[in-house]
Amino acid sequence: QNFAFNSVSIEGNARIEDETILSYLGVAQGEAVTAAQLNDAGQRIRATGLFENVEIIPQGSQLVIRVTEFPTVFRINFEGNSRLKDDDLFATIRSTERRIYSPTDVEQDVADITAAYAASGRINAVVTPRIIRLPDNRVNLVFEISENGVTEIERIGFAGNRTFSDRRLRNVLTTKQAGALRTFIGRDTYSPERLEFDKQVLTDFYQSRGFPDFIVQDVAVQLTSERDAFVVTYNVEEGQRYSIGGVSVTSELNDVVDLAAFNDVIRTRNGDTYSPVSIENDISRLEDLATRLGMQFVQVEPRIVRNEANQTLDLTFALVRGERIFVERIDIEGNNTTLDRVVRQQFRVVEGDPFNPRAIRQAAERIRSLGFFANAAVNTRQGSAPDQVVVDVDVVEAPTGSLSFGANYNTDDGFGLLASFRQSNFLGRGQSLNLSFSTAESNKYFQLSFAEPYLLGRNLRFGLDTNYVITNNEGADYDTETFTFKPSLGFAVSERGNLQTYVQTRYSDITNAVNGEVAPETFADSEEDGRWTQSVGYTYSFDSRRDGLDEETGYKLRFGQEFGFGDTQFVKTTASAGATTSVLNDALTLTATVEGGYLHYNKGDSSIVDRFFLRGSQMRGFSLYGMGPRYYDDSGATTVNDSLGGNAYAVARLEAEFPLGLPEEYGISGGAFVDYGSLWDPGFDCSGANYYYCDFTPRTIAGVSIFWDTPIGPLRFNFTEALDVQEFDETKGFDVTISTSF
Amino acid sequence: CSGYDPRAEGALETYTAEEIFQRGEFELDRNQADDAAFYFGEIERLYPYSEWAKRALIMQAYSYHKDKDYENSRAAAQRYLDVYPASDDAAYAQYLLALSYYDQIDEIGRDQGLTFQALQALRAVIELYPDSDYAQSSILKFDLAFDHLAAKEMEIGRYYLKRGHYQAAINRFRVVVEAFQTTSHTPEALHRLVESYLSLGLIDEAQTAGAILGHNYQSTDWYADTYALLTENGLQPNLIGDSWLAAVYRQMIRGEWL
């Protein structure tokens, strides 16, 4: 039957107003209402979650709504939690102070807190909520937590591994055995998801070393007798080790294809061990070639035929027609200060182009290597039509600048005041600006360097470096004053090589050298007044890892020449070549570098300021100006010890970097190195007395280093031992520098 | 200053809701907005049933907003809407919610995602409370936010146009002409379409775009440019007085687009 009410009375509500309840009731005055509709109205009020219970009582022409409100939460606190702090727990729960108390929320909170504990390794933590009633329908909410004990992993073992040792496999896994510092390290606690992830890591490790059939049969996890730690055992089945048999390319496209061109792009050769990574690299080389030849929508599918007899895999790369998908839009979000174009120009793909996932991945890589973003997620979703795709770029900006005033202590230059403003994303335009000056008492300088990597929207890097340096050298008894101004243009000359061309004007002067306290030639240089030299030059640099297909071995080449013209004409040639490779399954990294320079004057001659001096990064173990041609005369009252620099230098460096067996989380690894090199030819005849080491006299330095990834940067501590040095060289046994990657 | 610490446990218990409310308003006038927000929050906790609690909640949202603490302002406004959806301040709460997104646009001008959220929140104010006095200023802010989105499409369109990717530029300018006709960018979008279609040789499309521009925006500079382009068919090589060096100065130093 149905009702019609001309008045409504609401009882029991204190905080919630009548109009609020009426607005949810949805029944107008005098409106005919069936019992079912009345019931729905009640349901709507209950759904607000504001009331403990709701009764709808029709009394003749009046509708009575009796509600009891949920209390409001006065205070929330946690008792018994030590591993997870209050703030972390507040973040995980939904109930908040001053809001309505809701039992469903509290239930969810208990579950969330227990899950948070399980994720941090305490899988048998217990959480019980307690309510303390207060007057005026308010409550205090208390979560009582008993954490009882961390469950760590005591030992990780393997069964069925014939080719690789337990120790080697343990290094591959992300979950670690509980070591001496177990309380600090989080990764030795047992967590099921990480075990799943580790299974995948193990499979990838084996498959990329020639075991296509490798599987992890199961992972046995037993609790130790004292029930406070786990023993985890992976039993695996390696299967046969396969190598590559025949390699060929076929085309299933209807238009004519020059297969030979595709064939010689492939690097996998007959006899290599089977590795998905090298096949993936070949696929990307083949697809790049296809796009370069203007073939659209071509995808490469690897087809593998296994012959058990001689354990080889025949590999065929099939060129097939992919389906026609287009990039509809590229949307960039999260760039608060960075301009849209700075991110967009990292894409070689343009809106409307065919969709090529590899190109999108390479663009994502370039965006991340800009160094402006803490996180740059590039993913695709379907556009307005099934064959159209929208590329979403979500970036989170990271601080890209530093403004520091302070002191700078450097083992070579002593102590000094320093102000420097460095910004690698100046005004969000992707330009870099470094402005710094230092008043270190042995080395005052003002330095500005600016770079615009995409001049006029082209892939053309404009650079401007200028500095003004005054030094009163400890190593020698004269002062130098130099000013350089050097605009440059750099551009890519090939996929992995680029060329920088520059013009430079330079002023150099040597002042207040006292005759008798310095070498005669240096004193002669200081008598002449300052000299302006103009020069043009280029530097070609090649890096084998620039195209992103990083093989294990990488090599670099740098070759530069500077031509002085005008009243002093010279050719300054510098070159360096280096190679690095990792052996013993990426445990040991060997790096070899050869570096040299030659300064040849056809008009005028080199003054001390123009000549080469070897820096710590070129040859270790010497203090500033510590080696090379030298004028030494202790016959007079004061001994004269003046390093003359050289017009030529050559250095060879052999280095090895290896883990010290400490868990990776400490970020500490060890290294050893040998430097062999010389600096010679001061540019004048020095056959007289007191001149030493003017011709090629090689020095050898050996040393060990400690690499440490500290929060403020990767530091390198070098301990050096001079194996073969000259009498008057000034060596030093220890140095700290920022460790630069190869 | 005074040893009295209002945030100590139970310090405010002895005061009535009204006294705390006045203290909150006093803090607001001294524009200590974050302290004011704290006091209004305390009223809600100590006297959850009073009329003061309701007014304190909306004042709390306002104080957080004044203090540019947009997260808390949004939370407080949302709480008000949950508990008092039918009250007369609900329109203001919804408006504060919208402002919490909109006011951030100035600081983070470049980010498109935020502008979108501001538009949705402003539309809620306009649709749910059309006759409240906040609807009018919401409409104004809605148009401005809408204009920001159009500006973003134009910025990307010009990026592609300058680099000679005419089809990508056309697609972006078409979005502005179709989805953002009410914004101030439509005349420029139409002129850019003329430039792009002419560059591709699609003459009749260029003339269609020029006709629409002439019909609706006859008096703009953009129509003057289009008229010049169409009549001389854009044959003059490049702008007079545009040297290579001037281009470097404009783009690298001043950061302009061309």
Place this chain on the structure above:
Amino acid sequence: CVERIDRHGYTPEVSQIETVNLGSDRRDDVIAKLGQPTTGGVLDQGGLYYISYGMRHYGALAPKELDRKVVAVTFDGNGVARNVETFGVEQGRVVSLSRRVTDDNLRDTTLLRQLLSSIGNFDPTSVFGDG
């Protein structure tokens, strides 16, 4: 120097273009046969245009467009395909772009704001130098 040529856009092959029968196919039929158009006309009943071209990047030079191909499918009043033309860059006009920009009243990051926001960030190379 080595040149890099990026391929952009898409134009259907001649064999596909021939399948379009003028006078009867409508817009959806053409899209089904030739794929999504690279761009369209100003108004809804405008033409469907497929454009493909290469961009040659060579050292410091500005990227240069080469072998542009435009396939234009135009429709009559009631949306039936009227004509399919194919032409290259020769029909394109050299257009000087107007530098003016409609102001978007968005504040750019000023130098001062960026200076203030980077106070206190610590840059290790300033202390340890690069040796």
